Amino acid sequence: MTDAIQLIINALLFILPAYFANGAPVVFGGGPPIDCGRKFPDGRRIFGQGKSIRGFVAGVIAGVFIGALQGRWAAGLLLALGALLGDLLGSFLKRRMGIERGGAALGLDQLGFVVIAVLFVLPVEVPTLEIFLVLLMITPLIHLATNFVGYKLGFKDRPY
Ligand code: CTP
Numbered sequence: 001m002t003d004a005i006q007l008i009i010n011a012l013l014f015i016l017p018a019y020f021a022n023g024a025p026v027v028f029g030g031g032p033p034i035d036c037g038r039k040f041p042d043g044r045r046i047f048g049q050g051k052s053i054r055g056f057v058a059g060v061i062a063g064v065f066i067g068a069l070q071g072r073w074a075a076g077l078l079l080a081l082g083a084l085l086g087d088l089l090g091s092f093l094k095r096r097m098g099i100e101r102g103g104a105a106l107g108l109d110q111l112g113f114v115v116i117a118v119l120f121v122l123p124v125e126v127p128t129l130e131i132f133l134v135l136l137m138i139t140p141l142i143h144l145a146t147n148f149v150g151y152k153l154g155f156k157d158r159p160y
């Protein structure tokens with residue numbers, strides 16, 4: 001196998017719990033929102049209707065489950081928490097910029113969760129700079145591809 005393919009596989013295995021934590025809410029989310037409908041002083045929602053308690057819990061469980069399968073309990077939990085809190089931070093920033101729930105924020109939507117997930121996992125696993133850079137390149141492509149599949153399967157009402 002070429003070095004490049006091996007590097008991409010290593011990067012995917014490293015980040016896998018974060019990907020599952022980010023994807024699980026699309027399938028299992030819904031119900032009461034994390035911000036309980038509350039608004040920020042700017043008059044807009046804190047996080048918005050797209051960030052549900054059930055989605056967050058499902059994401060943590062999915063990430064921990066994948067991490068456990070890989071024999072990386074702590075890393076799985078930290079990657080999942082980082083991915084979900086990063087996603088929440090992304091929604092908070094989008095609301096502050098006046099982007100409504102479901103609106104696109106190119107870059108933030110595709111990369112925010114993965115950057116925070118990597119920061120969270122650092123206390124137990126430090127990826128090489130190569131792996132981190134590969135993640136910055138492949139995550140947007142994988143995010144857009146999986147969102148499109150989720151849209152086609154009827155889990156999402158927008159293809160991005
Ligand atoms: N979701 C959820 N709970 C979460 C995160 C996501 O229930 N904590 C579900 C919601 O149904 C959401 C979908 O996953 O609509 C897709 O997530 P995302 O694209 O992050 O949310 P958006 O609806 O696009 O909202 P935002 O504009 O805040 O990103």
Ligand code: MG
Nearest residue numbers: 102103109160
């Ligand atoms: Mg979205």
